[in-house]
Amino acid sequence: MNFITAYTSGLKNIFGKGKLWLLLYALNFFFAILLAYPLSGFLGEKLGDTLAADKLFESFDFTLSNDFINQYGDTFGVIMNQSVFGMGMYLLLSVFLVGGILTILKKGNEPYQLVDFWTGSGKYFWRMLRLAVYFLIIQLVVLAIFFVLISTLTAGGLERFHNEGEIINRVLMILPFYLLFATFFFMVHDYAKIQVVATDKGFLFQPIKNAFAWVFKNIGQSFLLYLLNLLTFGILFFIYLQLNGGNVILAIFLIGQFFVLARIGTKLLNLASATKLYQSRN
DSSP states (O other): OOHHHHHHHHHHHHTTOHHHHHHHHHHHHHHHHHHHHHHHHHHHHHHTTOSHHHHHHHSOOHHHHHHHHHHSHHHHHHHHHHHHHHHHHHHHHHHHHHHHHHHHHHTTTSOOOHHHHHHHHHHHHHHHHHHHHHHHHHHHHHHHHHHHHHHHHTTTHHHHSSSHHHHHHHHHHHHHHHHHHHHHHHHHHHHHHHHHHHHOOSSSHHHHHHHHHHHHHTHHHHHHHHHHHHHHHHHHHHHHHHHTTOOOHHHHHHHHHHHHHHHHHHHHHHHHHHHHHHHHHO
């Protein structure tokens, strides 16, 4: 199976998983409400008697913005803390769900029950969490290496270079290589998740080792498939940006829900197509 066949097979697979889409959408929706409700109440209490926020949304005014920050600086602190907390909880939720998603996708076109999803989510949660931590460390090491490389190439700043353009050009010269390495490790992470569910190993060394070996062996097809899935997400995100130009609240809400569904769909497509490619070449 090549990457095009894996992509189309993944599409067919996920469009037969209506119950899974609905469950993931409902979980995302209720999680968003859970986080947004206390924050909206806090903002209403703090900003309910002022029109400053409305004026800021209408057009940017530096003086007004500065006064707004000085007067409501504590509000921004709460918002930031809430955002960090929400991001952390969402990442944990995503790690929890991926085990269930892969458990369903592993079945291919076979009938499934949502109890299988919950069983898989609970069964593989700690393994997926450890896997996420390991690959986060790898990504941070890669980022640190390229940061040191960029710092070395741009050392001296304007005292060494004639203008900012030369510095930016050096950064842009290195950036594609960083993105290539980061993408590679994101891809290996996905196949490591598939390995964990496929082999049901408790220790992660062997699945991670197998994922690296499998990706290197099938680097052309796996990388092209990953790029195709990224392109799919990019196209849907571009459509979302084009549709999101209106100012009608209902339209904005509906367009936002389209993006949530698109994001869920592309995540499922990435894992489903990768699973198909892995199964066909293992």
